[in-house]
Amino acid sequence: MKQQSVLRLCAMTLVLTGTAQLALAMPEGLPSVQHSGSISYLSGGVGSDESTAIKSEMGNYPLVLEFAGKTNTGNDYLADIPVQISNAHGTVVLDTSTRGPFMLISLPNGRYTVTATYNGNEVRRVVSVAAGAHARELFIWPM
Incomplete structure (x- = not known):
């Protein structure tokens, strides 16, 4: 159970990091x-x-x-x-x-x-x- 929570947290962190990088790569207003x-x-x-x-x-x-x-x-x-x-x-x-x-x-x-x-x-x-x-x-x- 604890291992699943850790895996979910890691997965969410990766998704948020990828989303933040994509947002930074796109010029504002595009x-x-x-x-x-x-x-x-x-x-x-x-x-x-x-x-x-x-x-x-x-x-x-x-x-x-x-x-x-x-x-x-x-x-x-x-x-x-x-x-x-x-x-x-x-x-x-x-x-x-x-x-x-x-x-x-x-x-x-x-x-x-x-x-x-x-x-x-x-x-x-x-x-x-x-x-x-x-x-x-x-x-x-x-x-």
């Missing part, structure tokens, strides 16, 4: 990483703290997408943009909506078609993801 199959991504950038945190993480992701609307006075960031990413074979590997103007995506090396839609206007871009390189695409729609 949205949580999402998963779709083997693809991991994060999306956000609403507010200056979250925007700054995401910008600091861009170098850790092979693909960065940014979404804006062109106005008479400049560009306004957009959120809730439907995004679909297909591989070279046409298979959809990610189908989601953004939670802010930035989307950082970890994809295996290859060519992908990124389709984003705002107010019924669909924009497609072909991107290449390669080891050690970073692809960045800016999608701008007239408002």
Whole structure:
């Protein structure tokens, strides 16, 4: 009985230590990483703290997408943009909506078609993801 209590205490300590290390490794204000199959991504950038945190993480992701609307006075960031990413074979590997103007995506090396839609206007871009390189695409729609 005493041995089980000691084992439980050790297990809880390991879990709490791991959680604390993970929390320390994540920049403050960074949205949580999402998963779709083997693809991991994060999306956000609403507010200056979250925007700054995401910008600091861009170098850790092979693909960065940014979404804006062109106005008479400049560009306004957009959120809730439907995004679909297909591989070279046409298979959809990610189908989601953004939670802010930035989307950082970890994809295996290859060519992908990124389709984003705002107010019924669909924009497609072909991107290449390669080891050690970073692809960045800016999608701008007239408002």
